[in-house]
Amino acid sequence: MHRPDARARIVLAVLAVLAAAAIVAFMTLGVRGNWGFVLGFRGTKVLGLILVAWSIALSTVLFQTVTGNRILTPSIMGFDALFILIRTGVTFFFGFGALALMSPKVQFGAEVLVMTGFAVFLFQWLFLRAQRSLHLMVLVGIVFGVLFRNLAGFMQRLMDPVQFQTLQDMFFASFSRIDPTLLGVSTVIVGAASLVTWRIAHSFDVLMLGREQAISLGVPYRRRVATILAIVAVLVSVATALVGPVTFFGLLVVSLAHVLCGSGRHRHVLPAAVLLGIICLVGGQTLLERVFAFDTALSIIIEFLGGLVFILLLVRGAAR
């Protein structure tokens, strides 16, 4: 057991240095003029990106733990499309007037609550009811995602064309226009979710062994799974509200984390995935913004790479 541990520690240390370097580069490259203003302005951006990386990495690892496989991720299963649908539905049924009266924070909180309840219900039904094959699950998830997206599109078409424009943006991921008003409340929500995660973290490795094993080792299985699904739903809501739907990002960083760490233990994989997420987002954004002067391209590049990884995983899994 010692050798893999040592390797994972080294990997984590290297990743931590790289992540720190990425953050420093993002904050300081090409600064002209007032340092105080620039640091404040970029600081909020970095905080947003770190929050997103943290949320997506954590939620993906947890989701894979509950489902017991390495291909499923919340966004492949249509979680982020569900959040878009809920957000559209709230606007559709209560109208913009009602929303204007509510502060964005209250509205956001309400959306996260609805999303969590719905997601837990839906995925409990999918996972705990019957033993279904993995491919069926993935396909059902993808089709659910399409359904949610189209339902949201349908509702948006029924609204005023003006309202439609404001919601239209939600279908596209962008790492460069994070809404600063949501940062505070997002930080609080993600912090709370992470705290709950930390409290039950000791049972994650056991959960990976599968349902029967976990129960016989004394884990309150159903309750624990429901809790984890709720945490996942909260984290996905936050990430989707901040940057929009990103399908393969979680899969990319978690798969990389597994490869690099060489150990499946959560104490290694979790931090590695989070650090990799930060490197990808902050480093990628630095490269694209400062070096290539692109804007929304990062999400497209991540989708492309993640899709390739997904096909690889599928092909390897089938070939095994």
Next chain:
Amino acid sequence: MRLVLAIAVTALLAVISLFVGVTEITPADLLAGRIDDRQWQVLMAARVPRTLALILAGCATAVAGLVMQIIVRNRFVEPSTAGTVEAAGLGLLVVTLFAPGMPLMGKMLVAAAFALAGTALFLRILRMVPLRDVLMVPLIGIMLGGVIGAGTTFFAYRFDLLPSLGAWSMGDFSGILRGRYELLWIGGALTLAAYAAADRLTVAGMGKDFTTNLGLGYRPTMALALVIVALVSAVVLVSVGMIPFLGLIVPNIVSLIVGDNMRRAVPWVAVSGAGFVLACDIVGRTIRAPYEIPISTTLGVVGSVIFLFLLLRTRHHAPA
């Protein structure tokens, strides 16, 4: 006999489609000849072309899906779950970049060539992977489509072509006028070709050795099937945009009703495909008149619900 009934229902839908719209035209007026010039203009330049386009696109798309399912021997493939449509989109993008002045026919042919290459790539991947699970096929196809789509999006973004890309990926019949849909007649011709070749395609679906033993040329038949699928995808994409799920759900429903004999199924699939598209378009036109809901959104909702039903109906257990 039941087929006659289906044709009657579709014809009725086509008649309804002629009289739905902003300009008031009633069947009674038309029969009594009480129609002024402007109404006549609307009827001949917009309503009739649109109805014809709906019928042709519906027939062709549904039959192309059936052809694909026969040759891949999988219930869950169709051009939009095999990378074909995305590849055709990439072709359109390439034409728009390098030869924007090319006539529509040329654009269509380039898109068809790309669609052919994309479908061939998909079949090549399928041959490389030992398929133990029916659902692997659509999964790989959807992911391949996603990867090709991400590449297309990236270049469209770089060269400011995202609006036209959006127009292709959103199937919509609202822009159909006289002179803008005639290419779809090619789709109609291809539907007849598929009907004529139904038995050969069925045999080719049984595999290479089986086909050769019966004294049929395997390669020419496969090539014919691929050309039908690629051309139909390209024609429909150029004329109206992507029509999701139609080629998947119609053949599946038809097979539940009349069984799996392809020669018997082709007319059914063609008629139901046309009827389905007509119904969805009429709903999209009336629900929020004078605004329209594009066919891709309506079909996306209905189609994904039916797809989910088909997926969860099959009690299939495979090792996860």
